[in-house]
Amino acid sequence: MSQQINFGIDLGTTNSLISKFQNGTVEIFKNPFGQKETLPSVVAFRKDRIIVGDKARELIEKDPENVFSSFKRKMGTSESFFVPNTSDFKTPVELSALVLRELKNFIYTGEKPEAVIITIPASFDTIQSNATKKAGNDAGFREVLLLQEPIAASLAFANKQSNATSLEGQWLVYDLGGGTFDVALVKIVDGEMRVTDHEGDNYLGGVDFDIAIIEQLVIPALQQQHTFPDLLTEMRSARGKYNTLYHILLKKAEEVKVQLTGSPAAEIEFEITDAQGQTHDIYLTITREQFESIIYDRIQYSVDLVKKILDRNQLSAADIQEVVMIGGSTYIPLVKNLVASQLGIPVNCSVDPTTAVAVGAAWYAGTKTVSVPKTAENQPLAAGVPNIQFKMAYQKNTADKEEYFTAIVTGPVAGLSYRIVRTDGGFDSGIKPLQERISEMLLLAENTSNVFNLLVFDAAHNELAVQAPVIAISQGKFNIHGQPLPNDICIEIDDLENNTTKLELIFEKNAILPLRKTIIKEVMKTILRSGQDSLLINVLEGSRYAIPGSCVPLGMIEIKSTDLITDLVKGSDVEITLQISESRDLSVKAVLLMNEQEFSEVFNPLVRKINTAKLIDDIRQLRVKAADKIKSFKKSQQYELAATVQDIMTELDHISERLELLSDDDITDEKYQLEERKRKLAQHLDSTGKDQLIVEITELYFKRKEYCLWNIREEEDNARLSRYEKIVAAESAYLSSQSYYAIKAKIDELNDLSWEIRRNKPETWINAYYYYANISTDDYTDPQNAARFKEIGERALERKNYEELKVAVNQLYNLMPDTKKESDQLKGTGIG
Incomplete structure (x- = not known):
């Protein structure tokens, strides 16, 4: 019989917790050793055993090479950690699984849950989400459901109120943890909480503040007193001279950060050997003022993300009840002060920032039930049991x-x-x-x-x-209405007119999971069984307005020529069905309607590989695109837009500089931060100046609309008039969407309708023939054949044989040089 899941886990960057819902209350389990609710997300490897939690954290100063933390920030990457004591590598998933297994030992009741809710940052993409589920499965949980951390915090906040049913309005959840940041806009509708919008950064949190203490305060102080060549590089490189010290300093920096929440100053003490082999005892005093100065920009960035949500939803401070502060890093005084002063919204610290997510996870677990065991799935009913x-x-x-x-x-x-x-x-x-x-x-x-x-x-x-x-x-x-999708989910399709590919939106950001959609696309090229070509169904996660290369690939179905039972003809249709579950499992099915063939796959991408050389090359290409935009904007005297792109270019140069400094075995997660920053800059670059494009495409739309209507009225074609009216029926919706591709799609429909009328008019082919006839014969790919078809066209004109004239025009088009048919050079996906 099915039962409630009840158990919730906050798998944190710095600390993790496990909780349980029972009889209308939530209990957070405590570590049997020390009775602390939190378990440091730290794993240590000794030669004879594995240690997780506080004891592992204590070993950082003694044996840092075999102690690992902050691995949540590398979930979904191809990164692995070498363990000298075992001569083995451990992935972030494996380390997370060890933390989850240790949390099971907190359950003093003897229960062994098979299912659990695990929380994730709202901005975790599908790959990161799937990696988290894999860690849960590896820890022994048969079923893992994911819950976004701001939603969990909202449940803890709302259900803590003495009169929760009267809670009204909307509020913000500001969640700044050890490694990630989320902000969510929440409101209550008909007794259910809904997250209506969110923003976040998977590489912003307390760990970054610890690193800032080392790199912006400790290292400069050391270099002022002594000689340490390439000190930062030697600290961050796995084989660096000071790599062990770097790990020790990270722990000490965290302790300093905690002390500074309640004291005006804190001390940091350690030993270091300089280039001459002399050992120095270092004592440094770090003031709260110094600390706040080095983290100010990061906190300001988090507040800017909050403002972005308010602006996007056309909300003012008066529209928001309060800002609920969640996450251990909100203990920092600067965080609370800056959020309150800049937003002008009351700050609510009534829930425990450390435990709120775990409490909310348990509330959610109390509403979810364990699925039917896999062994029972799809099994025939026992004899005598009716199918009810x-x-x-x-x-x-x-x-x-x-x-x-x-x-x-x-x-x-x-x-x-x-x-x-x-x-x-x-x-x-x-x-x-x-x-x-x-x-x-x-x-x-x-x-x-x-x-x-x-x-x-x-x-x-x-x-x-x-x-x-x-x-x-x-x-x-x-309870929650549902979990919102953190990013757009799109497929990549061919854009033959611009000789490139573009994104087509499937599921929109903030749509409530689960989701399902079926679309029909056209095959854009003939694929012969005897050839080497293929059809690609490429699913991407990111902004629908971005270029495909700036989005995260989730999965691809490649239909090869050898997979076909017959040739796949250009112009035939492919039916694509995409389905995504609440826990982000993605299913894709493609049906070739002409061939009656079906291809399907369930994608569970677990890692995102980052190649530094490829990343540098991507940035080089973005710089070329940026330079072209700057030139264009300056030519049209759009100097503000040119300045914006110049700023993007400067940031791209900064990323390149940071990448050049990274060693091949860099132990930090900086390349993933830089890759994500590159992705956002690519989106920013792509959208800069898009307003002008929208104006131009809108003007073109009205011209094509007028021309199409003129053709229809001239023919007095009521059937096509009805189709025209259907095309323009939702005009206000797609024009107000400010989507370039949405408007362009309508232009294409109008052009197709106009062509249906014009293609049967002799003057259409006469004008086309004169266009091709005026092109120099020597410019064609086969001048001799071009001359022959020009003659055929002349004779067809004399005899007024317009069917023969059509043949001549089409053959001349096929003989056009490739430089005049750039769209024919696109390899692309094969669908559009």
């Missing part, structure tokens, strides 16, 4: 003390009976005859999640193994 199906309807969240439940029952119900029982024993419907429609008023326990089981019995009142869905109703507490 239930379609249920009830309010999942309510302030009432009773809730109306109804269900439509299909299957052989004659002679059977049912019973609905609340799992805590507080309600029992008694045994009643099972009919095609049943209904019940369910009595609810207050301020908790109520779970009911629906049981089915045979005529002798023996319980049957019928799999009826669990009924879950939250009374007086909030």
Whole structure:
């Protein structure tokens, strides 16, 4: 029988926690050794054992090469960590699994949960999310559901209120943790919480503040006093002379950061040997003022992301009730002060920043049930068990003390009976005859999640193994409407007109998971079974307005020529269905309608590989694009836009400089930070000046609209007039979308409609012939054949044989030089 999951885990960059929902309350389990609620997300490897948590953290100063932390920031990457004591490599997934296994030991009740909720930053992409699920599975959890951290924090905040049902308005969740930052806009609709928008950065948190202390305060002080050539490089390189000291200083910097939350100054003490082999005892005093000066820009950046959400949703400070502060880094005084002063919104610190996410995870776990065990899936019903199906309807969240439940029952119900029982024993419907429609008023326990089981019995009142869905109703507490998609999900399609590829939106950012969509695309090139070509269904995550290269690839179905049962002809259709679950499993199915062939795959990408040389080359290409834009903007006297692109160019140069400094075995996550920054700059570059493009494409749209209508009226074609009206029916929607490609798609539809009319008019082919005839014969790829078809065209004109003239025009087009047919050079995806 299905049951509630109940267990929630906050898998943090710095610390992790495990919690449980039970009987309307949440308990955070404590470490049996030391009775602390938090477990440092640190793993140490000794020759004979693995140590996780506080003891591992203590070993950083003794054996830093075999101690690992902050690996959450490398989830979803190809990075691995070498362990000298075991002569082995460990991935971020493996290290995270060890932390999760250790958290199981906190459960003093002896329970061994098979399913768990694990929280992730809202900005985690699909690859990072899948890596987190893999860690949970490797830790022994059969089923892992993911919950975004701001949603978890919101549940903890809302359900903490003494009168939660009266909570109104909308608020912001500002979540600054050890390694990541999220801000979410939350509101309540019909008793359910909804995250309506969010922003975030997966590389902004307390770890960055620790690094800043070392690189901006400690290292400059050392270099003023003594001689240390290439000190920073020697610290950050895995083989560097001072790499061991770097790990030690990271721990000490974290301790300094914590001390500075309550004191005006803190000291840091360590030993270092200089270039001459002399050992120095170092004592440095770091003031809160110094610390705040080096982290100010990062905190300001987080506040700017909050402002971005407000601007995007056209909200002012007066529209927001409060800012709920979550995450250990919000203990820093500067964070609270800057958020309050710059936003002008009350700051709420009523929930524990350290435990809020774990508490919210447990609240969510109390509303979720464990799936049917895999061993039971798709198994035939036992002999004598009828195939009974239930379609249920009830309010999942309510302030009432009773809730109306109804269900439509299909299957052989004659002679059977049912019973609905609340799992805590507080309600029992008694045994009643099972009919095609049943209904019940369910009595609810207050301020908790109520779970009911629906049981089915045979005529002798023996319980049957019928799999009826669990009924879950939250009374007086909030549940979530659903989790929003953090980024657009698109497919890459060919843009033959511009000899490139572009993105087509499938699922929009902030759409509520799960999602499903089917689209029909055209095959843009003939693929012969005897050839080497292929059709690509490439799914990407990022901004729909970006270039495909700036997005994260999630998966690709490659349909090779050898996979085809017949040749795939240009112009035929491919039906593509994409489906994404709440925990971000992506399923893609492609059906070639002409060939009646189906290709499908479930994508669970776990790693993102970053090649430094490729990253440098990407930046070089972006610089070329930026230089072209600057030239164009200056020519049109758009100096502000030129200045914006120049700033982007400067940042690209900075990224290149940082990449050049990285050693091949750099131990930090900087290349991933730089790759993400490059991705955002590519999006910024792509969108800069897009307003002008929108103006131009909108002007072109109205010209094509007018021309199409003129053609239709001249022909007095009512059928095509009806199609024209259908094309322009949603004009206000796609014009106001400010999407270049959306408007261009409508222009293409109007052009196609105009061409249907013009293609049957003699003057169309006459004008086309004169265009090609005026091109020098020597400019064609085959001058002799071009001359022959020009003659054929002349004779066709004399005889007014327009069908023959069409042939001559088409053949001359095919003989056009490639420089005049750039679109024919695109290899692309093969769909559009």
